Every structure is written in C-alpha cells, then in structure tokens.
Amino acid sequence: MTKDTMSIDTSAELLENDILPMIREVHTDPDVPCASQGDMPKALAEPVAKKSPAQWAYERIIMYIQNFEKQLDNDHEVGMGLAGGNTGVIRIEGLGYYDPDIVTYYGTSEAGAKTQLIQHVSQLNVTLIASPKHIDQPEPKRIGFRLAAGLERSEDVTT
Template structure:
C-alpha cells in the first residue's frame, strides 16, 4: 500500500495557523495584565464568547481553538478553514491576580 501523501499548498490549516498565531500574539501583547485574548464566534446564528487558552491545527483544513467561556465551561472548537470568521477581543481574565500566561498554541 502506498504511503499517504502529505498535502502541500497555501490553503493548509498550518499556514492559516501561522497567521492567526502572529495576529493573536500581537493583540495579546497590547493587553494589560487584567485582560486576555477572547474570541467571539457566531456559528448558526448564536454568539459564543470564550477566553482562548490554546490554538492549534490539523492539516489539511481544521483550526482548533480551546478555552473557557465566561461561565467557566471548558470549550474546544474545531473549525474548517473555509468557515473561519471570528473576532479577537479583550476579555477580563478569570484570575488577574495570577501571572499572565503567554497566549498558548498547540499542534
């Protein structure tokens, strides 16, 4: 059986991940210690807002967001790169008295 071929090209999730990582890190660096990076998504007409704790990808086409909602629930969103549409926003950190953890990324 032939070995699977790893996809190549500019439309891979890994390429989008690099751009998202840079934008999110730049955004995070502008926030004060009481704020963290949040994301607001509007899938199926409902608004979902959560503090991002990790960002990753699965080539060829999935971007993965992990985080915590304002009510403290852990969430993980897997989004196809063709459907990615979100708003980076400043959110109050749940524990601002603890040291700010750098924006996290997973692969």
C-alpha cells in the same frame, strides 16, 4: 497560454512566489502595532506551497493573537468571539490544526465550561476580544507568545 508556449520564471520570480502572500495593515492610530512589524518567525518565512491550508491559517492566527496580546494591559487576556451561534466569548487556552483543512481552538467559556471550536479553514471567522483575567490570577496568561515560540523552531510547530 497555449500548449505550444512555455513560461520560464526567473530565480527572483520563483523566490517571490514562495514568499507571497504579503501582509499589510493600516490603522487610524499610527501607534497601534501591526502584526507585520518586527521579526517574523521562521515558520512564516517558509514557502506557502509546502503547507496545508490548515497549517498556514494556524501560523497566521498565532501572529494575530500575539500582536493583540501586546496591546493588552495586565488585567486582560485574549478571548475570542465567534460569528454565528450562541457560543459567546471563549478565553483562548490553546490552538491547533489538523491537516489539511481544520483549525481548532481550546478554551473556557464565560460560564467556565471547557470549550473546543473545530473550524474548517473556509469558514475561518474569529474576533479577538480583550477579556478580563480571573480575579484570583496574579498575571494574565499570554497564549500568543507561547504559540509563537513554536513558530521559531524548525520542527513541527504543534509540538
């Protein structure tokens, strides 16, 4: 486009641009639930342009954690494995972000040590893992459902 030409978007194009990006998943087993199935929280329907990269990453991670937990039995909780380093598996007990570009995970290591991972959104790389719940714990803790509840509120999702 040159300086002398102007591009005008239609109302539909403007709306579509606010909704993008889209989510798409395909699995070998058609019964595996996709994160895109079901109702999406209000926070994910907000225009992406109004969010920092950290907030946008945080909200999508929550959806993936919640979807992963839906597939677990009562003997397992969500944990995460990290690429690079010798961190091992962390039981996810909290998730947050710091604008504009930091996502942080709180949890406990396999050895029982309190753990916090601080990650730049450009380095985001997490593997969700089914971790056995503690033996003395009657029910698994489902952090994804608690986090997703925050995405339904109209105010800041981290409060």
